[in-house]
Amino acid sequence: MVTKQYTGSPDEADLTRADSLAREIFSDVANKWALLIIESLGEHTLRFSELRNEIEGISHKMLTQNLRMLERNGLVERTVHPTVPPRVEYTLTEPGQGLRETVDGMCGWTRRYLGHIEASRHHFDA
Amino acid sequence: MVTKQYTGSPDEADLTRADSLAREIFSDVANKWALLIIESLGEHTLRFSELRNEIEGISHKMLTQNLRMLERNGLVERTVHPTVPPRVEYTLTEPGQGLRETVDGMCGWTRRYLGHIEASRHHFDA
DNA sequence: CGGCATCCGTAGCGATACTG
DNA sequence: CAGTATCGCTACGGATGCCG
Numbered sequence: 415m416v417t418k419q420y421t422g423s424p425d426e427a428d429l430t431r432a433d434s435l436a437r438e439i440f441s442d443v444a445n446k447w448a449l450l451i452i453e454s455l456g457e458h459t460l461r462f463s464e465l466r467n468e469i470e471g472i473s474h475k476m477l478t479q480n481l482r483m484l485e486r487n488g489l490v491e492r493t494v495h496p497t498v499p500p501r502v503e504y505t506l507t508e509p510g511q512g513l514r515e516t517v518d519g520m521c522g523w524t525r526r527y528l529g530h531i532e533a534s535r536h537h538f539d540a
Numbered sequence: 541m542v543t544k545q546y547t548g549s550p551d552e553a554d555l556t557r558a559d560s561l562a563r564e565i566f567s568d569v570a571n572k573w574a575l576l577i578i579e580s581l582g583e584h585t586l587r588f589s590e591l592r593n594e595i596e597g598i599s600h601k602m603l604t605q606n607l608r609m610l611e612r613n614g615l616v617e618r619t620v621h622p623t624v625p626p627r628v629e630y631t632l633t634e635p636g637q638g639l640r641e642t643v644d645g646m647c648g649w650t651r652r653y654l655g656h657i658e659a660s661r662h663h664f665d666a
Numbered sequence: 667c668g669g670c671a672t673c674c675g676t677a678g679c680g681a682t683a684c685t686g
Numbered sequence: 687c688a689g690t691a692t693c694g695c696t697a698c699g700g701a702t703g704c705c706g
Contacts, residue, residue, distance in 0.1 A: 440650055587687085
C-alpha cells in the first residue's frame with residue numbers, strides 16, 4: 415500500500431493518487447505526539463490543559479499543532495464552551511476511535527516485549 | 541501507560557522506570573520511516589537496495605539509521621552474506637512480526653477512512 | 667484558559683564522497 | 687552493494703509574549 419512507487423502507467427493514475435493520499439495521512443498520523451494524543455483521549459473527552467498534563471513532555475505548541483492536524487483530518491472533535499475563562503474540550507470521533515484501537519495494539523505490544531527489547535539493546539550496545 | 545507522569549511516590553519507582561522505557565521504545569517505533577520499513581518487510585526478507593526501492597522517498601541515510609535502530613531493539617535481523625559484491629538481508633524477528641500486525645491495522649484503517657478524511661480536510665480548509 | 671505569532675537553537679535529513 | 691563520515695540547510699520544536 416503506502417510504499418508503492420509511481421510507475422508512470424496512466425491506468426494507475428487513480429490508484430497512485432489514492433496511494434499518495436494514504437501516504438500523506440500515514441505520515442500525519444505515524445508520529446509520536448499524534449499517537450500519544452489519540453491514546454490519551456481514549457474513551458473520555460479531555461480539556462487542552464488536561465491533555466497537557468496527561469502527556470509527559472509535550473509542549474504547548476506541539477499539542478496545539480497536533481490537535482489542529484487531527485481535527486483537520488477529522489479524528490478529533492473540538493468543542494469550545496463560550497465561558498470565561500474559555501473551556502475547550504477534545505474527543506475522538508468515530509474514525510479516531512478506529513485508529514485508537516490500533517494504537518492500543520501498539521501499546522500492548524510495547525508492554526509485551528519490554529523485557530525482550532531491553533535485553534536486545536544491551537546486547538547490541540556491547 | 542505511556543502517558544503517566546512520575547508522582548514521586550517511592551513505591552512506583554519500578555513502574556515509572558518501566559513506563560519511561562516503554563515511552564522510549566514507543567518514541568523509537570512511532571515514526572514514519574520505522575513503521576514503513578516494518579510494513580515493507582512484512583513476511584519476506586529484503587535486501588537493503590530492495591527496501592530502498594520499495595519505500596518511496598526514503599534516503600540512503602534514513603534507511604540505514606532506522607534499520608540500525610530496529611536492529612538494536614531486536615525487531616529486525618540483519619544477515620550479511622560475505623560475497624562480492626556484499627549482500628545484506630533484513631527480516632522481521634518475532635517481536636517485529638508482532639509489531640507488524642498492529643501496523644497492518646493502521647494501514648487497513650487508513651484505507652477504510654481515506655474518503656472520510658479527505659472530505660474532512662476539504663471541509664476544514666474552507 | 668487556550669490560541670497564535672515570533673524568535674532562535676538544535677537535530678533531522680538530504681547530498682556527496684570515500685572505504686571494504 | 688552496503689556502510690560510514692562530513693557538510694550544509696531546513697524545519698522542527700521549545701520558550702516567550704500578547705490577545706480573545
